[in-house]
Amino acid sequence: MTTYSAVRTTGIYCRPGCGAKPLAENVRTFELAAAAEAAGYRACLRCRPYRVAGTIADDAPELVCRAVQLIIAGVLDESGEAALGARLGLSARHLRRMFQEHLGVTPDQFARSRRAHFARRLLDDTDLGIADVAFASGFGSLRQFNRAIREVFRATPRELRDRRRRTDRLVADGGLVLRLPYNPPYDWDAMAGFLADHAIPGVESVEDGIYRRTISLDGDPGLLEIGPGGPDHLLLTAHLPYWEGVIHVAERAAALVGLQSEPLLARTLLAEDPTIGPLIAERPGIRVLGAWGPFEVAVQAVVRDHDVLHKLVTTYGVPVPGLGHGLTHAFPSAEVLAAAELVGPLAQAVAQGNIKLDVGDDTLIRSLEAVPGVSRKAAHHVAMRLGARDAWPLDGAAEDLRPWRSLAAMHIMVARGAPAT
Template structure:
């Protein structure tokens, strides 16, 4: 469990291992960086706590964990706390009470901190414009973005960009490269082995410790490449048709790889559902997934590394697949089956 230390006399909070040595009586501890911010503390400029992965308290109730996952999926980017509560069968007031009790902040404060931290990492790692970073991080406007960065980091995005360290900037031969912080002890070599055993032929590949997969983003083609980056992070190189909503792509990568201490999962629930149906039917599931992709997936020529297609969407498989897969895909496309991560 990561514990953040906040110093009452300076108003600054730090990550574990920071060189600061305050008097113990002046220190408050928080299990979430967002909770320290909600209490009025700002991030340390030396240890930069926004650059590490945090995790939920071990005793947080299931409803709170479900709400956090919905926030990560972008529920509060387009809806309100009342909408989030309704999805969980709670009033907004009861949801806020649960968050205050177990996390020390409101759902809106968690969502704001999450977007701001993601934006700060993009300011450090990339040369994206301020406007691109705002929309890549899930903010609805530049005004909202500037206000949130002032509230969380006490400075404008322009000044934060100017203060990045020389070694922060990641340069890539094409695409956009950024760091993916992970929990202590994360085992990338083991993760690579797991990814290789379940990789969908034509859609995913693992070569020399690098995982690659094709994705479709609102109808446009995309490619993701992930490799080891160091003791506390992986490196993601993304080739996308646009950067708006990048935070949701990165969050899906984090869920797929289990970077926050959770169990790894499939890239998308629909893919997992199709694989489960094929598994029940017997035979080589990976091979049959590959056949499905070659027959119905959109072609992605010229990528190399064995990548040839993207996984077909529900609408496509509803019309073109075998009866069992087709019935499942039709129900998903019609909204009769709701898939959640």
């Protein structure tokens, strides 16, 4: 996890490794860039801390982590902290208190910082116009965008675009190219191997280390490509029908490949286990992968046969022609699959709102297990991919690995399914 250093005498905060050497008595540390900004500090122009991964500590309370997941999904874009708290069974006041205590910011401040940092990366990496950057980053208006950028970076968007370095700009033959930052270690080969083993035919593919998948945005098709980029980032190439809300596409893509959480504490504690410890030593960069579409992960956990999955996709999915790489359809919705015999009960429960596939927790596991055809292991697999720390989609109970069984399970599944490099 990145720890940011803020200097009281300059009002600037930096990422680790910055060349600035202030006196120790003048330095404050923050675990989140958003917390440093909320305390009145601005980002260093030299080390550009907005370009590194800003993950939440894995020892933060699960309620806070679930709230962060919902913020990343865009809950605060169209509603306030009260609505976010209601989703978690908390008052807005209690939610703010938990965020202040564990993250040093309010939920609104956290969301604003993420939008501003994403916008700054778009200004650096792409040639999108200023207005497109604003709406791609989740801001509701240009005025709101300009105000937030000035408050966080002490400059206008145009001034920041003019400051970008020659090597920042990313180009491709088509699509929008973005960096997905992470803090090493991160084992893309292992993660790509897992995604290849679990790819839904017609919807996902992995070829030559590049993960590709079809997506649907408000009924319009798109294509995502994710692959290696550098020692601290992957590259996402997004082919989309429009740029509005691209921040949520990038955040969901980052969650899919396990970049939203950094298992520092979990890795340290599991390293002492006689079974999991050697696996961690061999591949310390394993992360718990997330999901692009929670419903499709649920269906995949129930329907393990690739041929049956392919038939579901080609029968009920929306055709997306001309993509190549074996990609032919967007995954069907729960409403559409409610008519499918094999997964009808699950699809109906999701379509009717009886099961909310937003965060992985014990409530989700119990709800899934109550659906005909959903096994305990399938329910735990879905919860693991939706952010649960302590899911166990394998045989047995593994009580000695609590409360970090999800990471342990990922190590075991990777070891079984993907050869070590």
